[in-house]
Amino acid sequence: xxxxxxxxQIDELSELDVVSVVEEVWATFLGADxxxxxxxLAPGTPAPADPCWDAAITVAGAWQGIIMISLEAGLAxxxxxxxxxxxxxxxxxxxxxxxxxxxxxxxxxxNIKGLVPGPSKLSLPMxxxxxxxxxxxxxxxxxxxxxxxxxxxxVVGVPAGGDSVEVGT
Amino acid sequence: xxxLVVDDSRVMRQIVIRTLRQxxxxxxxxxxxxxxxxxxxxxLAESPDLVLSDWNMxxxxxxxxxxxxxxxxxxxxxxxxxxxxxxxxxxxxxxxGASFLIAKxxxxxxxxxxxxxxxxx
Numbered sequence: 001x002x003x004x005x006x007x008x009q010i011d012e013l014s015e016l017d018v019v020s021v022v023e024e025v026w027a028t029f030l031g032a033d034x035x036x037x038x039x040x041l042a043p044g045t046p047a048p049a050d051p052c053w054d055a056a057i058t059v060a061g062a063w064q065g066i067i068m069i070s071l072e073a074g075l076a077x078x079x080x081x082x083x084x085x086x087x088x089x090x091x092x093x094x095x096x097x098x099x100x101x102x103x104x105x106x107x108x109x110x111n112i113k114g115l116v117p118g119p120s121k122l123s124l125p126m127x128x129x130x131x132x133x134x135x136x137x138x139x140x141x142x143x144x145x146x147x148x149x150x151x152x153x154x155v156v157g158v159p160a161g162g163d164s165v166e167v168g169t
Numbered sequence: 170x171x172x173l174v175v176d177d178s179r180v181m182r183q184i185v186i187r188t189l190r191q192x193x194x195x196x197x198x199x200x201x202x203x204x205x206x207x208x209x210x211x212x213l214a215e216s217p218d219l220v221l222s223d224w225n226m227x228x229x230x231x232x233x234x235x236x237x238x239x240x241x242x243x244x245x246x247x248x249x250x251x252x253x254x255x256x257x258x259x260x261x262x263x264x265x266g267a268s269f270l271i272a273k274x275x276x277x278x279x280x281x282x283x284x285x286x287x288x289x290x
Contacts, residue, residue: 029184030273082173083180083274105180106225107273110252118255122225 013115013156018141021111021152026147029104030082033047038145045144047131048072048151053097054132055105059113061120065111065140065158068132071100076101094129102127112156137162170197170289173217175208176250177226183274185221185250188252191277194289195218199285205229218247219289222269224258225232226249248285250275 019040026038053076056068071079080100081090104127113122126132137157144153172189176182182201185236189195200215202208205222206229211230220238224231235247246268251258254272262270269283 025274028276080180084183098197099178105178106178107252110273113253119257122253124227124249156172 003166013112013140015143016155017081017115018112018154020141021108022143022145025104025111027109029107030079031035033043033081036148038147041146041151043142043144045151045153047144047153050076050131052076052131053101053127053129055101055125055127056132056134057105057109057125059109059116059120059122060123063113063120063158065116065156066134066137067105067112068134068155068157069105070110070131071101071127071152072097072150073129075147075152079104082115095108105112134159137167170221171200171215172197172216172237172289173200173202173208173215173220174209174223175202175205175220175222175226175231177203179203181223181250188275189208190276192284193277194280199290204247205231205234205237209236209241212238212245213241219284219287220245220247221250222247224249224262230260234290235262235265236269248283248287255268255284 023038050071051073052070053073056066058066076097079096080092081088083100084092084096086092097106106125110122113120136159137159138153138160141156171271176187186199202213203212204226205245208222222231222234231249244256248268249262249270252273259270268287271279271283
């Protein structure tokens with residue numbers, strides 16, 4: 001992929017639009033907890049510290065790219081409780097966390113897919129209790145965010161070579 | 170009224186059911202399925218009054234579920250609740266026999282407005 005193509009994709013995908021998607025999804029999923037806003041952190045803020053939960057989803061078609069989210073482990077459990085309508089500390093399984101974090105990236109990814117040229121197809125989400133690594137990724141948007149004492153980060157990227165995205169942990 | 174909620178995410182099924190309750194539609198019986206294939210079996214066995222289905226699911230997608238359901242002779246009102254709300258997908262959903270498409274994320278107000286259009290209250 002040439003620099004010009006990446007530049008044009010940056011133009012098409014406004015960081016403000018991505019922030020708006022994340023805030024809307026967050027507010028909807030976290031219900032009453034959403035009164036506490038997501039605060040953007042300074043560019044260059046490191047990714048959430050391990051242990052963390054990462055999730056990724058790819059878009060394939062007229063636009064090729066990946067949307068990834070990384071949450072501190074404590075936040076991933078909190079989000080799971082909120083999405084399931086449990087009280088804080090309510091009983092839930094690892095499978096529930098995988099489901100919740102995966103659905104979070106699925107909905108964010110689906111909405112970002114609507115901001116880029118189509119037609120394209122959204123993959124099923126991949127979730128890992130470890131950093132997800134993507135080879136040769138050009139990051140179009142990286143959003144480090146704070147929610148209370150927790151940190152999370154969202155990345156939207158495209159493959160540097162213009163091919164499909166290869167994902168691993 | 171019996172409502173069949175189909176989504177491969179248990180978390181999302183819970184959110185849909187909670188949103189139905191928040192929209193003042195909590196008094197209905199809810200049946201859950203985790204993919205289109207299971208949804209099809211339950212739709213034919215349980216005869217729900219409304220189906221709310223995700224689109225992108227393993228085993229059988231929501232659109233294949235809808236097409237199979239209509240091919241089996243069922244005319245149950247069917248709506249998609251999905252992350253992908255492009256005009257192309259809305260058009261494909263409606264031409265395949267869906268009554269509506271609600272894009273995620275959604276609000277109780279959206280549910281109330283859309284579902285009242287198919288007679289759910």
